[in-house]
Amino acid sequence: MDIDTTGWLDIATRVPSPNQDKRPPGVMPEIIVVHAISLPPGEFGGPWIDRLFTNTLPAEGHPFFAEIQGLTVSAHVLIRRDGETVQYVPFLQRAWHAGVSSFRGRERCNDFSIGIELEGSDVHPFTGVQYERLAQLITALKKTYPGLANAPVVGHADIAPGRKTDPGPCFEWSRLQVLLGA
Numbered sequence: 633m634d635i636d637t638t639g640w641l642d643i644a645t646r647v648p649s650p651n652q653d654k655r656p657p658g659v660m661p662e663i664i665v666v667h668a669i670s671l672p673p674g675e676f677g678g679p680w681i682d683r684l685f686t687n688t689l690p691a692e693g694h695p696f697f698a699e700i701q702g703l704t705v706s707a708h709v710l711i712r713r714d715g716e717t718v719q720y721v722p723f724l725q726r727a728w729h730a731g732v733s734s735f736r737g738r739e740r741c742n743d744f745s746i747g748i749e750l751e752g753s754d755v756h757p758f759t760g761v762q763y764e765r766l767a768q769l770i771t772a773l774k775k776t777y778p779g780l781a782n783a784p785v786v787g788h789a790d791i792a793p794g795r796k797t798d799p800g801p802c803f804e805w806s807r808l809q810v811l812l813g814a
């Protein structure tokens with residue numbers, strides 16, 4: 633797995649999101665944030681995550697879609713249940729994944745983070761290939777961006793406590809650590 637000079641992954645399907653902008657001047661990614669998402673909640677597959685991140689989710693498609701209508705969000709990458717990897721935002725750009733957030737007293741984590749979504753929920757174990765892909769991606773990011781070499785890998789819940797729970801109780805941090813050789 634490699635990342636090109638413009639911040640795109642070679643193995644990913646590209647679905648560019650409009651929900652991105654420049655990082656503040658001189659700011660590079662320093663932390664990696666792991667998320668979980670499923671649309672509708674608890675259901676897997678379908679085009680809905682791509683549609684959410686490209687502002688084309690049909691409100692009439694599901695009651696939950698109506699609820700989240702108008703959200704402008706994105707992540708850098710989504711890893712689906714079968715390991716398919718989709719990239720929405722190049723890594724040097726700011727993806728809009730963290731929302732109101734704080735890491736070690738520093739706010740607006742989108743400025744200085746990479747956001748990776750796993751297709752999953754609070755009640756479904758993640759798949760083996762998702763852990764493998766996630767570990768490969770983190771390894772590639774650490775190799776490509778010096779500021780990430782010793783970067784913390786945290787959950788969305790860690791930087792937005794009380795507001796977010798993902799990646800949730802099914803995510804096995806120890807399993808990721810083993811794959812990263814940490």
Ligand SMILES: [Zn+2]
Pocket residue numbers: 666667668729788796798
């Ligand atoms: Zn999240």
